[in-house]
Amino acid sequence: MNPGAVRTLPLVEVEDVSKGTYWLRFHAPAGFACDPGHFFMLSSPENGAPFLGRPLSIGDVHGERFGFLVRALGGATAWFRTLPVGSPIRLVGPLGRPFLQPERSVHCMVAGGIGLAPFFYLARRLRATQPGARIELRYGERSADAHAPLMEAEGELFDVVERFTDDGSLGARGTVVDGLDDRLGDPNAAWYACGPHAMLRALARRLDEAGATDVQFSLEERMACGFGVCQACIVPNRSGKPRYRLLCMDGPVLDPREVAW
């Protein structure tokens, strides 16, 4: 699958992780390749609801399978969940610019909610290419049970896993942004983040104040095409020139210092 291929693949597995969160898995066809941070547009090849494709970050590529970690939020993400195995799904991708993987002694990943999705594959790849590096994951959840099962299954990909929940029911209480103090000064850390807009905005400010330079955020915006033609997915540019960039082409991974939050 070259960048931007269009493939209709049968759904191989839907695995529930926790209420409302699930893995959507496929067999990787010959030549399938993509990098952490890439996304795909998933749609129905039949002419039904949902109509438009939906962007999903590659969640993991492992052995002969690849998958997306999805949270059922609305029409399409709830619909994918209900599809019987074998259902055809159209995948367009990989799309966008993936995470750069600079050589660093520490890789710090910060996730909010389903923003966790791209980090399994990123960790897996960093483990392989930088075996000596330390990979840390800090993530925030609304309540305790959302991601715990994932960590049981895939937690060994990370050297450190710190959890934050709004209610403190699992891990530390509070937001993930509050829990970064000890790492913030580390000049050798590379930062990666994905999550709700408000979290990313706060995190961008913290990292900026702390002088972190090696920072990559995976952002979201509504998309209709995913490959630069519809002009839907605008992200306001800090510099103001041009006023907007297209998330599907210039992102979804962006340097937060270039974004007008």
Next chain:
Amino acid sequence: MNPGAVRTLPLVEVEDVSKGTYWLRFHAPAGFACDPGHFFMLSSPENGAPFLGRPLSIGDVHGERFGFLVRALGGATAWFRTLPVGSPIRLVGPLGRPFLQPERSVHCMVAGGIGLAPFFYLARRLRATQPGARIELRYGERSADAHAPLMEAEGELFDVVERFTDDGSLGARGTVVDGLDDRLGDPNAAWYACGPHAMLRALARRLDEAGATDVQFSLEERMACGFGVCQACIVPNRSGKPRYRLLCMDGPVLDPREVAW
């Protein structure tokens, strides 16, 4: 299920009969009752394609199951065929006026193509209520293989089965209308027919010429509702007053002498 009930039932079985023709079967819920000639509107409870419901005559009610004999012709009839067992289907019905079942020594059924659908159930009921009566079926097909498997399975419902194919590859060659001569004069026969418009028109003329009086045809017209509100399913009235009748309310079973063909 009272007349006009709305039920969403899981699909229990799709059984292919021949290329493009299949049975769509359901478990009869408590209280399910309908008569031969009744129809149901079948639609998807999800908001997808097809959008409108589709009218299907009750094909058979047998034991705890009931079913529709369907020919895949377009969007919806092809789509039903592909549904996995367990898929929810909305059924509205029974609707319309069913066949009257007068006491007669001979019941002659004439079918063209998928017009065969209502006659299994009709024959089954007549067998039960008029055990001494003779039940004859004459049907026409485009080519040999369409209905043969059905006759193997259910042929014993009829005392006589005569087949006609356009190419003569199975049964007699020609149209079913040509093959009625020996029965046409029988004053004790009740006639029932269902099939393409052109066949019914020709049959109506033949029966009329032969002086047959006990004649019921099941007609078709495009329907949006099936219960008399949309005014789609008009059939021109022979008398011209009113100009049209509604097939879903006054039919689908009509006396052909009342129709302006």
Next chain:
Amino acid sequence: MVERLATTCGPLELANPVLAASGTFGYGDSFERFWPLSLLGGFVTKTLFVAPRDGNPAPRVAETSAGMLNSIGLANVGWEAFVRDKAPRVNALRGRSRMIVNVAGNAPEEFGEIAARVEADRDVVRCDAVEVNVSCPNVKEGGTNIGCHIGQFRDAVRRVRAATTLPIFVKLSPNVADVVPFALCAADEGAEGVSLVNTLYGMQIDTERRAPVLGTGSGGLSGPAILPVGVHWVFKVRAALPELPILGIGGITTWRDALQYLMAGAQAVQVGTASFVNPHACPDILAGLDRWCASRNVAIRDVVGAAHRVGEAVEEPVWTG
């Protein structure tokens, strides 16, 4: 339930905001086999002319993506038969549900005539309002020929107003450059409110027959496909004429669709095509609205026009997190 769902549309006090739309509900008694008429906030009859009409030749309907085309052509039993055969039966069934008789004619004068008949028979018919259908796309005379031309439109509305003191709702066509001037004109001429939208022009071609599917060529497009069009025009009319009562129509299939219309500014909605596919559409929508109101602890009246009130927006949705 009663309290949170109650709404007022101009002179109409409605037990709830769900009405059945004209042409999709017969004369009021067709759904009795499914559920009791008295459940509804109200219903609108099939368009009535003074004389009965046969309507157009078959085929009269076709399916489209998330919608349908119809070219019924205002087939109806005529005013006399309605008064004699339908109204008494329906009045016995409807309880507090409001009856709106929808009327039309082939020319502005005929709108005046039918309105005069309604006025004359009002004590027998006991309808709560008149809906004026100047927006049917399926008739050679009348219909959109009147509803899309402001001069004829004004003439028709004026004649109806002159003929009756019953509340008038004028049913507007979306097949115009701007619906607002028509709404304004209706208000100017003394109509109590407007109903919008009627169907959009549409055609389907049978590519095997190489001919239009419908007997008349074109027809009117309805169903979920047109939902955004109706919501747009309700929003625009509400923005321009905040005091004008609106009955929102077009593509409503779910309670969320109904909420869109209410928030766009309609005091109540009419459900059309959806009832063909799911005869329980109206009660289902009603139940959904009731659940939503209960869970959000709001009343329907509170959300009417909510999408116009900047700042009222309830927290940004946090899709992740």
Next chain:
Amino acid sequence: MVERLATTCGPLELANPVLAASGTFGYGDSFERFWPLSLLGGFVTKTLFVAPRDGNPAPRVAETSAGMLNSIGLANVGWEAFVRDKAPRVNALRGRSRMIVNVAGNAPEEFGEIAARVEADRDVVRCDAVEVNVSCPNVKEGGTNIGCHIGQFRDAVRRVRAATTLPIFVKLSPNVADVVPFALCAADEGAEGVSLVNTLYGMQIDTERRAPVLGTGSGGLSGPAILPVGVHWVFKVRAALPELPILGIGGITTWRDALQYLMAGAQAVQVGTASFVNPHACPDILAGLDRWCASRNVAIRDVVGAAHRVGEAVEEPVWTG
């Protein structure tokens, strides 16, 4: 394949009747990663203004039943950047595929200005025609403000005509009472043809936020939902002006949809929204048309306008039997 699919739309000789629509195909090179541009009969660029435009605030798109809303607001790189960065690259790729540059301005005069720029740069840009977008619903000035008012419309078309001798196709809005007078006006003013339809007005409301989804409130509705609307207007324009070349647009997703437009009277079609969902929509449609022509032993030219020719209807479908 070449022979059966070839078609002529006014001055444009097209290898096949499938074009990519403005705003859904970038400037011509965006789909190169999927399939070669030279496959197409032609393509229309995103609307170009003299100066670059940022467009509207987010969100700019929303999904509807069988369709989408957009409020992009004609974001474009501006004429200079197009000439410098895009045209040379696209010309190297396009082979026989026709390039139509779509242009607009905020007022009729600006339509003249951009047309003059196109004329001045025509040897560099090497486009085959100009499409005049007077029908965008998403801009405060220009757009439907011009395209839905016949006076401004005439003015804009006249200025474009005065500025260039390139073939002109005027892109018409369905948001009018009747599209025919606009087509007639375009023809009167010397346009070589018309493209129809652009998007319909539409709005979606986020019922949880109680506010419109799109940043601008309303947007333009496109996709399968509007197919019957486009087919209707193409049929009407063809009926009224049988000699006027037409590019049919609106909701085309399958080759059957494309055939509907051709039979309604369009010489060729433009595919828009469908390409977002299925980037292979255009080649898929092309392949389907080719198969159909081959199996029916007809050429595309033969079926253009076929739905107008009564008696040509090919046998009634016998659904049973």
